[in-house]
Amino acid sequence: KAGVTQTPRYLIKTRGQQVTLSCSPISGHRSVSWYQQTPGQGLQFLFEYFSETQRNKGNFPGRFSGRQFSNSRSEMNVSTLELGDSALYLCASSASSGGRNEQFFGPGTRLTVL
Amino acid sequence: AQSVAQPEDQVNVAEGNPLTVKCTYSVSGNPYLFWYVQYPNRGLQFLLKYITGDNLVKGSYGFEAEFNKSQTSFHLKKPSALVSDSALYFCAVRDVSGNNRLAFGKGNQVVVIP
Numbered sequence: 001k002a003g004v005t006q007t008p009r010y011l012i013k014t015r016g017q018q019v020t021l022s023c024s025p026i027s028g029h030r031s032v033s034w035y036q037q038t039p040g041q042g043l044q045f046l047f048e049y050f051s052e053t054q055r056n057k058g059n060f061p062g063r064f065s066g067r068q069f070s071n072s073r074s075e076m077n078v079s080t081l082e083l084g085d086s087a088l089y090l091c092a093s094s095a096s097s098g099g100r101n102e103q104f105f106g107p108g109t110r111l112t113v114l
Numbered sequence: 115a116q117s118v119a120q121p122e123d124q125v126n127v128a129e130g131n132p133l134t135v136k137c138t139y140s141v142s143g144n145p146y147l148f149w150y151v152q153y154p155n156r157g158l159q160f161l162l163k164y165i166t167g168d169n170l171v172k173g174s175y176g177f178e179a180e181f182n183k184s185q186t187s188f189h190l191k192k193p194s195a196l197v198s199d200s201a202l203y204f205c206a207v208r209d210v211s212g213n214n215r216l217a218f219g220k221g222n223q224v225v226v227i228p
Contacts (some may be wrong), residue, residue, distance in 0.1 A: 033214050042218060042220045043206075043221075044218075056213040097213055097214050103214060103216065104160060106157050107156055108157050
């Protein structure tokens with residue numbers, strides 16, 4: 001099976017712009033979670049989607065949003081970008097939500113905000 | 115709220131020596147525990163998990179971890195470290211509440227010295 005794929009791998013934006021990141025989960029996986037990784041804050045949970053519904057949301061401002069499509073692919077959007085949004089954004093997929101399955105991570109999208 | 119502590123920033127070990135990376139957790143109820151490894155410019159790679167059953171869990175690449183409920187610990191171990199094991203290691207926990215929200219530790223940089 002192909003792994004989790006994320007596009008694009010690298011992005012450079014300027015403050016105030018918005019950005020959309022995409023994640024394709026492993027075939028058959030219905031849960032997609034997003035995490036932000038920064039040197040200062042480490043890995044932080046953004047949100048999880050399962051069967052097109054948001055299951056859980058982390059402590060991030062409303063500028064961070066997401067959605068999931070019927071084929072389980074997910075997108076994450078960040079509006080009005082700030083310098084502090086520069087980070088590696090990781091997507092993870094799992095066969096179920098809340099079960100015993102582990103999550104498999106994609107390679108990430110490196111976002112740089114100038 | 116669930117949380118993980120990885121007390122050491124960096125673990126240095128000579129090649130061929132045993133490797134231990136420490137992790138303690140806090141969660142309400144029973145935990146699901148995971149170890150992931152991250153190589154430079156890559157996503158997280160799953161190593162092993164504890165869900166229930168035997169306290170000693172065996173995973174990929176010769177790694178194992180021991181669950182200790184009384185000490186709320188889940189230390190990662192490898193009997194004989196390789197130079198290629200040099201990477202960033204993350205411990206993560208989630209509760210059994212029914213979603214995939216993972217709480218990660220800050221990570222431990224492991225350096226295996228030839």
